[in-house]
Amino acid sequence: MATDTASRIRNNPYFVELEAKRGRFSWWLTAIMLVVYYGFILLVAFAKGFLGIKIYGVITLAFPIGIGVIACAIAITGIYVLRANGEFDALTARIIKGER
Amino acid sequence: MRGWTRRAAAAALLPMLATPAFAAEGVGQIDISQTNWTAIAMFVFFVLITLGITYWAAKRTRSASAFYTAGGQITGLQNGLAIAGDYMSAASFLGISSLVYNNGFDGLIYSIGFLVGWPIIMALMAERLRNLGRFTFADVVSYRLSSTPTRTLSACGTLVTVAFYLIAQMVGAGQLIKLLSGSLLDYWQAEVLVGILMILYVTFGGMLATTWVQIIKALMLLGGASFMALMVLIYFGFDLGALAAKAVEVHPKHDAIMSPGAFVADPVSTISLGIALMFGTAGLPHILMRFFTVSNQKEARKSVFWATSFIGYFYILTFIIGFGAITLVRTNPQYLDAKGGLLGGANMAAVWLAHAVGGNLLLGFISAVAFATILAVVSGLTLAGASAISHDIFASVISRGRVNEKVEMRASKVATVALGIVAIFLGIAFEKQNVAYMVGLAFAIAASANFPVLITSMYWKGLTTRGAVIGGFLGLVSAVVLTVLSKGIWVTVIGMPAAIFPYDNPALFSMPLAFLATWFFSITDSSVGGKQEADKFEAQYIRSMTGIGAEGASSH
Numbered sequence: 001m002a003t004d005t006a007s008r009i010r011n012n013p014y015f016v017e018l019e020a021k022r023g024r025f026s027w028w029l030t031a032i033m034l035v036v037y038y039g040f041i042l043l044v045a046f047a048k049g050f051l052g053i054k055i056y057g058v059i060t061l062a063f064p065i066g067i068g069v070i071a072c073a074i075a076i077t078g079i080y081v082l083r084a085n086g087e088f089d090a091l092t093a094r095i096i097k098g099e100r
Numbered sequence: 101m102r103g104w105t106r107r108a109a110a111a112a113l114l115p116m117l118a119t120p121a122f123a124a125e126g127v128g129q130i131d132i133s134q135t136n137w138t139a140i141a142m143f144v145f146f147v148l149i150t151l152g153i154t155y156w157a158a159k160r161t162r163s164a165s166a167f168y169t170a171g172g173q174i175t176g177l178q179n180g181l182a183i184a185g186d187y188m189s190a191a192s193f194l195g196i197s198s199l200v201y202n203n204g205f206d207g208l209i210y211s212i213g214f215l216v217g218w219p220i221i222m223a224l225m226a227e228r229l230r231n232l233g234r235f236t237f238a239d240v241v242s243y244r245l246s247s248t249p250t251r252t253l254s255a256c257g258t259l260v261t262v263a264f265y266l267i268a269q270m271v272g273a274g275q276l277i278k279l280l281s282g283s284l285l286d287y288w289q290a291e292v293l294v295g296i297l298m299i300l301y302v303t304f305g306g307m308l309a310t311t312w313v314q315i316i317k318a319l320m321l322l323g324g325a326s327f328m329a330l331m332v333l334i335y336f337g338f339d340l341g342a343l344a345a346k347a348v349e350v351h352p353k354h355d356a357i358m359s360p361g362a363f364v365a366d367p368v369s370t371i372s373l374g375i376a377l378m379f380g381t382a383g384l385p386h387i388l389m390r391f392f393t394v395s396n397q398k399e400a401r402k403s404v405f406w407a408t409s410f411i412g413y414f415y416i417l418t419f420i421i422g423f424g425a426i427t428l429v430r431t432n433p434q435y436l437d438a439k440g441g442l443l444g445g446a447n448m449a450a451v452w453l454a455h456a457v458g459g460n461l462l463l464g465f466i467s468a469v470a471f472a473t474i475l476a477v478v479s480g481l482t483l484a485g486a487s488a489i490s491h492d493i494f495a496s497v498i499s500r501g502r503v504n505e506k507v508e509m510r511a512s513k514v515a516t517v518a519l520g521i522v523a524i525f526l527g528i529a530f531e532k533q534n535v536a537y538m539v540g541l542a543f544a545i546a547a548s549a550n551f552p553v554l555i556t557s558m559y560w561k562g563l564t565t566r567g568a569v570i571g572g573f574l575g576l577v578s579a580v581v582l583t584v585l586s587k588g589i590w591v592t593v594i595g596m597p598a599a600i601f602p603y604d605n606p607a608l609f610s611m612p613l614a615f616l617a618t619w620f621f622s623i624t625d626s627s628v629g630g631k632q633e634a635d636k637f638e639a640q641y642i643r644s645m646t647g648i649g650a651e652g653a654s655s656h
Contacts, residue, residue: 006639009646019645026223033219037212041374044209044360045367052359057341058348060358066208069216070412076219077408081401084227089398092646099648 005099012098018091025083029076040069136280138464146316146472147297153312157305164505167306167512168235168487169392174311176399180406183390185314187214187381187407188321188414189265189477190272190470194447195539196415200422201430201442201449204347204357207422210540211415213374217381218408225382226404227397228558228644236484237388237550238492241557244636246565246629248500250553251492253572257549258385258488260576262481262519263526264542265384269481270294270527271538272447273474279444280451280467291527294475299520301479302486303513307393310479317469317476322410324462324469325417328450331457332424347426357426372608373540379611380543383550386484397647418450425449428456482519489515540605541583548610549576556618558644561637564630567622575614582606 009015043051043065051062161167174182192214200207233239238254270291277290285293301309336343344358351357381387394400429435435443435452442448454466490512495503503511530538553572556563583589585601622630643649 003639006642009642009648010638015642015646022645029223030220033216033223037216037378038371038374040212041209041371045370048360052355054358058344058355058358059341060205062205062208062359066205066212067416069212070415073215073219074409074412077222077405080219080222081405084401085398092397095646096648 009095009099012095014091014094014098018088018095021091022084022088025080029080033073033076036069036072040065135284136460136464136467138460139280139467140284140464142464142468143471146320146468150297150301150309150313150316150472150475153316154301154305154309157309157312160308161304161306164235164491164508164512166308167509168389168483168491170306170308170311172393172395174393174399176394176402177406178311178315179390179394179399179403181318181410182311182314182393183387183403183407184410184414185318185321185473185476186386186390186480187411188318188473189539190269190276190474192414192539193321193325193418193473194272194276194450194470195268197418197422197425197450197453198442198447200419201425202446203361204351204353204423204426205359206361208415208419209360209370209373210377211418213377214381215408215412215415217378218404218411220378221382222401222404222408224555225558226391226400227647229388229391230394230397230400231644231647231650232558232640233388233392235389235392235491236487237385237554238488238496241553241568242496243557244633244640245557245563245568246633248497249565249569250572251496253553253569253576254550255488255492255497257383257545257553257572257576258492259485260580261383261385261542261546261550262485262488263522264538264545265386266478266481266485266523267526267530268538268542269474269478270523271530273471273478274527274531275445275447276451276467276470276474279448287531288528291524294471294478294527295520295524297475298478298482298523299517301475302483302516302520307389307483310476310483311393313472313476313479317472318410320469321473322414322417324454324466325414325421328424328454328457328462328466329417329420332420332428332453335424335428335457343420343423343427347423350431351426366603368608369604372544372603372605375611376540376544376547376605376607379547379551380545380607383546383554384543385488385546385550386480388550388554389484389487396650421450421453424457425453429453432456478523482516482523485519486512486515489519541588544583544605544607544610545576545579547607548579548614549573552611552614552618556615560622561634561641562622563618564622564625564627564633566625566627566630567618567620570621571614571616571618574617575610578613579606579610582610 051060051065053061055061165171196207196210199210229237229240232243236254238251241254242250273294274287274290277285277293278287301313332343336346348354348358353361390403391400394403429449429452437443442452451463451466451470455463490508494511495501495508549572552575553568557568582601583606585599586604586606587599588604590596590599
């Protein structure tokens with residue numbers, strides 16, 4: 001890519017918008033996943049008693065929490081793909097159109 | 101109550117099993133592990149279908165792009181299934197269900213770790229990988245950095261990761277085939293068979309055949325596991341409480357299987373494993389390569405969503421299967437050896453559960469699925485390894501890009517055959533190792549050697565070749581050395597009295613070391629080359645964000 005093309009796209013308002021929105025969104029989702037997962041790992045490492053609380057028969061709190069982490073991972077990828085394939089790709093298409 | 105009667109019948113048979121005449125025949129000969137013709141028929145059927153696909157794919161695999169990436173024409177859903185196929189290895193299926201069988205809840209810690217890397221890949225990497233890469237992840241790393249050193253690094257990281265992963269798969273394959281073919285095949289013959297089939301798929305069919313083998317196998321595995329889980333649930337009247345209560349009652353650890361336990365004893369090992377699993381996913385070469393098989397970033401994102409959904413669903417199934425095995429396999433002497441261990445080795449819980457809930461037919465089907473799984477995963481791994489050798493080492497580093505496509509493709513086929521032979525020998529050498537544990541090591545190496553370099557190359561303008569190479573190699577070497585010094589190899593394999601590195605997994609130390617070294621040796625790099633590399637970041641960044649100029653993205 002030529003330098004002038006690069007700097008032209010860099011200053012394209014759609015690109016600036018895409019960069020700001022997607023950047024914030026990506027890091028938020030990443031942060032949520034990190035907090036949820038390492039929260040879970042820290043519970044496993046330091047709060048075994050808490051996870052061992054029985055909630056239904058012999059089933060402990062560890063199970064819904066664990067399944068919840070799995071559900072959270074799937075939900076994050078779903079939320080990202082929904083927004084990115086719609087809103088973000090529409091912005092990208094505008095940027096590409098401007099380059100033709 | 102069918103199961104209870106069968107258990108009673110099996111208990112009555114037990115004295116007969118212990119007769120000297122039987123014992124003389126060896127472990128592989130106990131009633132249900134005689135040559136399982138159902139399994140063999142289904143496996144042969146799978147092999148014929150996949151060889152047919154390979155023949156079809158071979159005619160379409162005439163260019164390097166077709167060989168490495170199926171021409172970039174795989175859809176998001178297909179790629180998602182294939183990624184899930186790559187990821188739901190025999191180690192996941194047999195290893196994790198056996199971890200649950202032995203340790204209960206602890207198995208879920210592994211599953212969750214395997215899954216949580218995917219949202220990170222989605223949010224930070226998927227579209228950038230697609231927009232920057234062509235055939236291997238080294239393409240991304242070397243986009244603005246000096247080609248020779250960074251490709252050498254990436255290829256080394258790829259090959260070491262692939263080697264550890266391959267060992268786990270090959271060992272699983274050998275155990276399973278030896279067990280289920282009865283006297284038909286020895287362990288080493290099973291290894292040779294897997295090696296040859298894998299070589300055929302990859303050399304002739306390239307990525308297209310490998311992808312379809314993965315897709316078919318993923319569907320078989322999801323179908324088979326769903327059916328087993330359903331049978332377990334039906335047995336307990338869809339009452340998870342009853343399943344858990346029975347498991348606690350019959351498991352020797354009782355209540356301990358319902359909460360985190362001894363398997364992840366010390367906090368440092370737990371956190372270290374967590375880091376390895378989460379970030380290792382984002383550094384597995386055979387997974388990263390799959391992002392180049394789709395046409396654009398939209399499809400790349402869809403791939404991750406489908407893959408995450410299938411994998412998450414599958415892990416929930418393995419959990420039900422593991423608990424089902426505690427209640428239905430652990431209590432049935434038919435599946436146990438004299439010491440109460442599982443017949444055929446520690447990883448057979450899911451296989452015997454298939455027999456317990458569905459008789460010989462389901463045992464045959466699940467065994468065939470497990471073979472198919474291993475075959476598909478080793479094919480994906482071999483293709484990734486061969487690509488690193490032919491595309492990165494041979495075409496770029498040794499020949500400096502001056503080879504034509506035909507020569508490069510021939511090199512990739514030679515590399516495939518060589519890797520296949522190496523895999524057979526590794527599989528034989530590591531016969532007695534625990535499968536799931538080896539995969540943990542592969543993830544630690546991927547997290548320490550490949551991930552730091554890849555993510556900094558995409559996100560950090562200040563990264564220079566010097567920083568990437570020193571950081572990446574330190575990550576690789578420290579992960580391997582710490583692994584060798586930990587209990588799993590130092591004590592168990594080498595036979596030394598005590599481990600020098602006290603934790604089970606090195607990632608907590610080796611990954612930050614890689615990042616730190618990458619950062620330090622980049623910021624202290626005042627070379628002209630380093631400055632030029634920083635200047636090239638902007639163009640790379642814009643392409644990574646928009647896909648402008650990306651391979652295969654120009655068609656729309």
